[in-house]
Amino acid sequence: MLDALEVVTTVVVGLMVGVEFSVAFIFNRILDALPEDAGQLGHAHGGRMLGTLMPYWYIGSVVLSAAWAVAGRHHHGAGLVVAAAVLLIVSVVMSLLLLVPINNRNRTWTPETRPADWAEQLHRWNRYHYVRVAVIVAAFTLLAAALV
Template sequence: MHLIDILTIVLAGLMVGNELTVSLFINPVMWKLDAGAQAKALSLFAGILGRVMPFWYGLCLILFLIEAVVHRGEPGFYPLVAASILWAAIIVFTIVWLVPINNRVAALAEGAPLERWLPEHRRWDRLHRVRILLLLVALVLATHALLQCGR
């Protein structure tokens, strides 16, 4: 297995792990906080993740595309293309639906009324679970493909 293959699997795997952590651990803890603390914590998380994640998503897509080019003609080529297309679709899904919600949550003031941001956070959480499922499928496709190409 080549270094680029390992880097691709690790970075995409860490991305999926990060998104799972948000859904499985961070958000359930957030729901247990009082409204003021929840608004503040969500604003902080939304701000920092909103700055970092676009670069991480983009880097993973670039790596998937490089892998598809490098491995064209090999057994794993089509799953790599599928993973690349799915990853690009996830980015579009994120930009169209999740980023606007994230931006509104990040801009929340600590004293914002619960009824203003709670529905936004619940909606983001539901859409985020869809994104996690799609990310997991893309990761499995890419990992399977790269293992096939490494034989």
């Protein structure tokens, strides 16, 4: 049973890292290259879509890694799993304090209703997101290392 939990946790966190990495380094660059209104509308749609899904994915990753840490507490690599769980908790706290407030505003913007500093707010979100991606990549790396 522990083996299955280890694999499921690693895959779930790994997929989350892949999505967030793609947002940071691929999708945002594509949206930013579109004409102003199209790019802003794309960011708003992405904020609605991923803003609905990601809370479950982040919390699920924390729960899975915590379950692995508890179930595997007497096994090799337990400290790595605990460290990964802590990093995932940090990513959730970062999300709630820094990224979600900006995303909640962004997801409602249209070309007619967006504030004058909308681009600066999106750039701020991106800076925070880069840090969050680094945190979850580190967590994923620790989980992968705990497997071996």
